Amino acid sequence: MRKLLSILLVLAMMLALVPAALADGDLEPITLTVFRGDPGDQPYPDNKIYKKIEEEFGVTFEFEFLAGDLDEKLTLMTQDLDDLPDLFDGGNSAEKLIDAGALINLLDYVNPEDTPNLWAHIEPQKNRIITKDEVTGEDVMYIIPNYGLPEGPQIALSVGGPAFFIQKQVLAWGGYPQITTLDEYFDLIEKFLEANPTNADGTPYIGFDILCEDWRRFCLINPVQHLMGHPNDGEVLIDVNSDDYPTETFINRAYAKPYYKKLNEEFQKGIISADTFVMNYDQYIAQLSTGIVLGMFDQAWDFGNATNALLTDKKYENTYVALGLVYDEDDVAGLLPEGWTIEEHYLNGSLPNLDRGFGISVSCECPERIIAMWERMMDEDWQLLFNWGVEGEDYSIVDGRLIMTEEQYANTQDIEWQRHNKARAFFESSPKRQGWILEGDLAGNCWEPGNQNEIVFGLMNDYDKEFLAAYGYSKFADFVNPPIELAPYGEAWQIDKAPIEKDYNDFLNIQDSQLPGVIMANPDDFDAKWDAFVEAINPSCEVYSNFMHEEVLKLVDAYYGK
Amino acid sequence: MTEYTQGVKLRTGKRKGFFRQLAGQWQLALMSVPMFLYVLLFNYVPMWGWINAFKDYGNRKLVARGITPYNGLANFKWLFSRPDFYQAIRNTLAMSVINLVFGTVSAILLAILLNEVRNRGFKRTVQTVTYLPHFLSMVIVVAMAQNIFATNGPINALLTGVGLAKTPIFWLGEGKYFWWLVGVINVWKEVGWGTIIYISAMTSIDPSLYEAAAIDGAGRFHRIMHVTLPGIRSTFIILLIMNIGHLMEAGFEIQYLLGNGLVASYSRTIDIFVLEYGIQQMDMGVATAAGMFKSVVAIILLVSANFIAKRLGEDTLV
Numbered sequence: 076m077r078k079l080l081s082i083l084l085v086l087a088m089m090l091a092l093v094p095a096a097l098a099d100g101d102l103e104p105i106t107l108t109v110f111r112g113d114p115g116d117q118p119y120p121d122n123k124i125y126k127k128i129e130e131e132f133g134v135t136f137e138f139e140f141l142a143g144d145l146d147e148k149l150t151l152m153t154q155d156l157d158d159l160p161d162l163f164d165g166g167n168s169a170e171k172l173i174d175a176g177a178l179i180n181l182l183d184y185v186n187p188e189d190t191p192n193l194w195a196h197i198e199p200q201k202n203r204i205i206t207k208d209e210v211t212g213e214d215v216m217y218i219i220p221n222y223g224l225p226e227g228p229q230i231a232l233s234v235g236g237p238a239f240f241i242q243k244q245v246l247a248w249g250g251y252p253q254i255t256t257l258d259e260y261f262d263l264i265e266k267f268l269e270a271n272p273t274n275a276d277g278t279p280y281i282g283f284d285i286l287c288e289d290w291r292r293f294c295l296i297n298p299v300q301h302l303m304g305h306p307n308d309g310e311v312l313i314d315v316n317s318d319d320y321p322t323e324t325f326i327n328r329a330y331a332k333p334y335y336k337k338l339n340e341e342f343q344k345g346i347i348s349a350d351t352f353v354m355n356y357d358q359y360i361a362q363l364s365t366g367i368v369l370g371m372f373d374q375a376w377d378f379g380n381a382t383n384a385l386l387t388d389k390k391y392e393n394t395y396v397a398l399g400l401v402y403d404e405d406d407v408a409g410l411l412p413e414g415w416t417i418e419e420h421y422l423n424g425s426l427p428n429l430d431r432g433f434g435i436s437v438s439c440e441c442p443e444r445i446i447a448m449w450e451r452m453m454d455e456d457w458q459l460l461f462n463w464g465v466e467g468e469d470y471s472i473v474d475g476r477l478i479m480t481e482e483q484y485a486n487t488q489d490i491e492w493q494r495h496n497k498a499r500a501f502f503e504s505s506p507k508r509q510g511w512i513l514e515g516d517l518a519g520n521c522w523e524p525g526n527q528n529e530i531v532f533g534l535m536n537d538y539d540k541e542f543l544a545a546y547g548y549s550k551f552a553d554f555v556n557p558p559i560e561l562a563p564y565g566e567a568w569q570i571d572k573a574p575i576e577k578d579y580n581d582f583l584n585i586q587d588s589q590l591p592g593v594i595m596a597n598p599d600d601f602d603a604k605w606d607a608f609v610e611a612i613n614p615s616c617e618v619y620s621n622f623m624h625e626e627v628l629k630l631v632d633a634y635y636g637k
Numbered sequence: 638m639t640e641y642t643q644g645v646k647l648r649t650g651k652r653k654g655f656f657r658q659l660a661g662q663w664q665l666a667l668m669s670v671p672m673f674l675y676v677l678l679f680n681y682v683p684m685w686g687w688i689n690a691f692k693d694y695g696n697r698k699l700v701a702r703g704i705t706p707y708n709g710l711a712n713f714k715w716l717f718s719r720p721d722f723y724q725a726i727r728n729t730l731a732m733s734v735i736n737l738v739f740g741t742v743s744a745i746l747l748a749i750l751l752n753e754v755r756n757r758g759f760k761r762t763v764q765t766v767t768y769l770p771h772f773l774s775m776v777i778v779v780a781m782a783q784n785i786f787a788t789n790g791p792i793n794a795l796l797t798g799v800g801l802a803k804t805p806i807f808w809l810g811e812g813k814y815f816w817w818l819v820g821v822i823n824v825w826k827e828v829g830w831g832t833i834i835y836i837s838a839m840t841s842i843d844p845s846l847y848e849a850a851a852i853d854g855a856g857r858f859h860r861i862m863h864v865t866l867p868g869i870r871s872t873f874i875i876l877l878i879m880n881i882g883h884l885m886e887a888g889f890e891i892q893y894l895l896g897n898g899l900v901a902s903y904s905r906t907i908d909i910f911v912l913e914y915g916i917q918q919m920d921m922g923v924a925t926a927a928g929m930f931k932s933v934v935a936i937i938l939l940v941s942a943n944f945i946a947k948r949l950g951e952d953t954l955v
Contacts, residue, residue, distance in 0.1 A: 146917040171919065174697035210698060287898060350788050353809040353897045358783075573697050576918050584721070587898025591810070 102133035105441060109433075110152070110159075112166020115140040115500050116490060124460060124498035132448045138500045141166060153177050159436035162445065164504040167290065169218060169430045170571040178217040178434035184446040185216065192453035193446070196224055196506060200427045202634050203565055219449075221432030221503065225425050225510025230526050231558050233551040234375055237297060237307050238397030238421050241370045243542055246396060251545045255419070256403045257302070257337050264369050265346060274367060282346030284371040285338070286359045287591065291377065296586060298372045299331045302402045303415070306423035306559065309568025310582075311623045314412065320564070320631060321412075322624035324616040326586060327609045330410040333402065338594045339601050352591040366393030383488060391538035397421070399555035422552065424561030425510075429569050433504045449506055455515060461502045462523050469496065470524070477520045478529045487524065564630035567623060575622045582615040690926040697919055705922075712926040722927065724902050725910040728816070729931075732887035732906065735820040737880050743824050744831030745869070749861055751832065752839045764836075768829025775826075775890040782822050782895065783809060809895070812903035819891055834876070835869055842868035874946055882939035885931045907931050 117138055118125060129135050141148060145166050152159065153175040165172040172178050182205065187194045197204050197219060208215045239260060245267045246252065254260050264282050273279050287295040293309075300312050303325070312325040325331050341347050354362070362368050363381035366388075375382075375397065385394050399421040411417075435442045451457065463470045463477060469486070470479045479487075486492045493499055512520045521527045531550070543549065572579040589608045596604040659666055693708040694700055716722050747767065754760040770778070786792055786808040793805035808814050846864050855863065889908040896904030905913075907927060915924025 144917070147912070150916045150919050171697075174701055175919075176701035210702075292898070348788065349807045349810055352899055353783075355897075576920075580913070580918065584898075584901060588901045591899050595810075 102444070104129075104133040104135070105444070106135045106137055107162055107439075107445070108137045108139070108160040109162040109164075109501065110139045110141075111164045111500060111504060112141050112145055112149070112168065113164075114142065116494055118498070118500060119494050121495060122498065123465065123496055125501070127460065128448075128498070128501075132444075132451075134444070134448060136162075136501055140500075146171065149175075156436075157438050159438040161436060161439040161441075162433045162501075162504070163436045164221075164431075164433050166431075169434065170573060172434060173217050173430065174571075174573060177436055179437055179439070179442055180213075180215045180217065181219065181435065181446070182214055182216050184443060185219075190446060190450045192450050193219065193506065196453060196508065200224060202636060203427055203429060203630075206633065218430050218432050218434045219506040220427040220429055221505065221507065222509065223425055223427040224506075224508075226508060226513055226522075227511030229425050229558055230510060230521070231422055231552045232526060232531055234397035234399075234421060234555055236376070236421070236423075237293075237301060237372070237374045238555065239298070239370065239372050239400045240375075240378075240395035240397055242366070242368075242393055243396055243538070244392035245369055247392065247542065247545070254398050255400060257334070257400055257406070258403065260370070260398065260400055261337065261341055261346065265344065267369065268346065278365070278367050281348060281351075281362065281368045282370065283341060284354075284359065284362065284368045285347065285351045285591075285594075286354065286356065286371070286373065287352060287587065288355045288359075291356060292583070292587060294371065294373050294377075295590060296326055299325045299334050301421055302334055302400060302417075303330065303411075304401050304417040304419055306420050307566055307568060309566070309570075311567055311620065312412075313562070313564070313567060313627060314415070315562045316414075320624070320627050322567070322627050323620045324582075324623075326590075327612050327616045328410075330402075330407050330412075332605055333406045333410070335590070335593055335605065336601065339596060339598065342594050343598060347594070349595060352595075366390045386488070389536075391536055396551060396554055419556050420559050421555045422558035423566065424558055426561055426566050429565065430571075432506065453506065453508060455512070455517070458508050458522060461498060461507065464496060472517070475516060475519075476529060477517065477524075477527060479524060479534075481534055484524065484530055484534050563634040564627045565634075567627055570623060570626045570630075572619075572622075575618055578615045578618040582612065582619050585612045585615065687925060687929050689921045690929050692922050694920045694922040700919070708922070712922045713930075716923060716926050716930070721902070721905065722910060725905050725907045725927075728892075728903055729885055729887045729906045729908075732816050732819050732892070733884040735816055736823050736887065737877075737884070739820045739824050740827060740831055741873070741877070741880075743828045745835055745873070747828055748832040748835035748839060748869075749865060751836060752865065753857065753861070764829065764832070766829070768833065770826045771830040773826065775894060778822060778826055779891060779894040782818070786818065809897070810899045812900045815896070815900045815903040818895065819888075822891060822895075823888070834872065838869040838872040839865060878939070878942045878946055881942040882935055884938050885935040 115138070117140075125136065139160065145168050149165055149168055149171045153172065156175075156177055159177055163172060163177060184190065185193050185197075197216075200220075204220060205214050205216045207213070241254070241260065241264070245263060246254070248267055248270070249263045252259070252263065254263060261283070268280055268282055271280065285295050286292075296310060297307065300308060303312060305312060310324055310326065311322050312328075314321045338347060342349075360378060360381050363371075363378050364384035366385055371378075375395075378395075382394055385391075399419040401417050401419045404417065407417075435445055439445070452461070459466070459477075463479075464483075464487075466472065469483055470477055472478075487497070508522045510522060510526075512518055512522060524530050543551070543553075546553070548554070585608070589604075589611060593601065593604045593608050689705075690712055691707055691709060692705040693711065694705055696704075699705070751760055751764060754763070784790055788805040788807055792808070793802070796802040797805060806814075808818060842864065846868075847860055850860050850864050885907065887906045887908075889906060889912070892904045892906050893909055893912075896909075907930075911924045911927050911931075914920050914927070
């Protein structure tokens with residue numbers, strides 16, 4: 076008995092010593108609760124990057140990822156502002172957090188003196204990032220954008236955003252043609268389908284998919300503005316060449332009709348299947364991942380999981396190329412707004428991902444420690460650790476160049492490996508440096524491996540190399556025009572629609588319920604259905620257009636410091 | 638006991654009698670206290686939240702600062718100016734009625750069939766197989782239904798194969814099919830579960846009734862019609878009254894999962910309407926008003942069903 080007691084006593088003393096040993100440094104260990112507004116994977120406890128964070132900053136993380144509907148989750152979480160996660164990423168609906176008063180104003184901590192690194196990071200775009208609170212009039216910044224603040228000249232190696240996508244094998248089959256209009260695009264798909272109705276396994280190919288589930292309805296709605304030659308402003312078309320920035324919804328205009336007419340024709344030919352309108356996102360990704368979908372309009376990040384799956388299966392010919400299609404002038408003759416000329420602009424200037432990323436919640440007890448940690452993490456060594464990994468293990472430096480072997484790079488794409496060796500859940504939503512390393516011994520390298528020449532071109536698979544060579548291009552972004560300068564208002568899809576939420580909701584609901592019907596209409600009924608759709612949606616379009624115009628003008632004024 | 642029979646003292650005596658009776662049954666009363674508290678806490682206290690139906694939650698920035706002014710009946714007025722709210726009411730009632738009719742009829746039919754089966758092993762197997770789907774998550778059931786009813790799915794293959802349809806039918810994308818799809822899926826999922834209570838009601842029917850009927854020359858069909866069905870009548874009525882109280886709840890999961898933009902005007906129930914405006918758009922005022930309307934209608938339905946049943950001389954809930 077006495078022996079047992081003494082053992083227990085020793086154990087108790089050892090346990091008591093543990094916190095004391097940890098508290099030896101300056102920083103008391105803390106655990107930060109973190110919410111991510113998108114689905115994700117928990118890191119393993121042995122994750123080497125999180126271990127390093129714990130060593131230097133005494134910080135450990137407890138992650139919660141989104142499961143279910145984001146808006147519902149955020150509304151429920153913000154009912155109790157005393158019990159929020161410390162680091163709060165509201166995903167695509169972070170405006171809800173700001174409106175609900177769930178986040179602290181980071182400008183109380185971030186300034187040129189105390190946090191020179193973070194300040195230098197946001198300074199070039201501060202007129203966009205720092206806004207005025209409508210009620211109090213004070214300067215506010217709730218979230219440091221998680222992406223879109225690159226250093227040095229813009230890097231555009233491939234299309235990461237919206238485009239008409241087509242499988243590489245279709246272009247290869249067609250003899251590597253130049254495709255610039257809708258007619259050419261669908262023509263090629265039709266001919267390919269005629270010659271190859273099924274893939275090697277006998278599964279029938281699908282000509283063109285249109286995803287329209289919930290907010291991903293942009294695949295159905297957004298193409299019109301791009302066909303008009305404009306980069307992504309969401310659901311409105313803005314004339315950037317006019318000082319007044321005329322803003323209008325485009326879905327109810329005469330120039331939108333030719334696109335849906337074209338889709339209607341393709342539907343009648345069986346290139347588009349009715350099932351595409353009732354498919355959810357998971358089913359869509361599953362379809363794309365099997366390589367049977369020949370083309371779709373989407374944004375590259377939206378089907379990244381499908382691309383990865385195709386690459387893992389080495390189905391390179393089934394991966395996609397982004398094409399910058401525009402209207403043929405003949406298609407829209409007489410329908411364009413006055414003075415409008417069509418020139419393809421799918422790529423836009425670098426856009427700060429405003430209001431996306433981590434905010435610090437009002438219930439966090441140590442905001443200054445998080446800020447201090449981010450400030451230190453903006454240094455080169457930490458950025459390399461997050462982006463490239465541990466030197467010698469995950470990458471090496473040869474003659475001042477950052478390089479990875481094929482195996483090392485393949486590792487970085489492997490989800491399981493990442494859970495052991497990458498701090499994705501934390502780093503993706505944190506402020507980060509992108510673009511070019513401009514100073515020090517490593518100047519001329521890229522912050523992110525995915526942009527580094529040696530990796531993009533050195534490790535490119537042979538199929539892609541031959542494919543690009545056939546076109547005489549050096550990179551996949553060559554299929555579209557180079558980026559244009561970002562408009563002063565940024566990209567209009569970032570504007571929060573909360574003040575007109577009910578009208579906006581009508582606007583979306585009418586599209587969801589009627590537009591697929593227009594596409595599936597009997598050709599004789601097409602005009603009638605289109606007119607009925609336009610009539611139904613016009614009232615909400617008007618409210619939406621006016622609201623957006625005012626907001627765009629406000630942003631322009633803010634950008635010019637007025 | 639005398640005060641009950643003496644008419645003059647009846648009024649005051651009744652009250653006194655209630656408390657005396659209560660005191661006499663204090664053990665029983667004590668046992669009901671937890672349930673009473675449960676109902677009070679979870680069913681009556683939340684009704685305080687109905688006050689939100691008369692407040693303005695339109696401006697999120699003001700709501701965040703705790704500013705939610707009273708706006709009278711504005712939320713209700715807005716609600717009843719919305720065609721989609723009427724649609725939601727129509728869809729809710731339509732799907733409830735379809736579910737109620739399909740669900741009850743199929744459950745009673747299956748229960749009768751099972752009751753007539755003499756082979757116990759077969760009976761047990763069928764019972765287990767038919768009620769297992771009850772335990773499946775609606776997410777799984779809907780995913781299966783989406784595959785089965787796809788334009789290239791087995792149902793369409795069958796229909797076009799035997800020549801009942803020339804081209805595949807777009808089951809999932811046309812509003813006119815939606816209510817019936819929900820009905821069919823609900824029957825598949827819940828029919829076995831629904832039979833349990835009827836089978837137990839049938840086992841409590843006195844076997845001598847069947848014997849007497851048989852002696853009088855009643856065949857199997859006549860025994861079902863004249864012994865089994867009357868035997869489960871009171872169970873049926875009680876279940877019907879309870880279900881009528883739930884008519885305003887057509888379910889939420891199945892419509893939410895199976896619905897899509899194309900059929901939205903047939904799939905949006907009141908619950909989805911409340912979710913859309915209350916939780917997704919954070920307008921608690923409108924959402925509470927819609928929820929309150931639903932509760933009031935449900936109470937009216939329940940009370941009238943009960944009243945009618947009482948008039949017909951049946952057992953009732955209260």
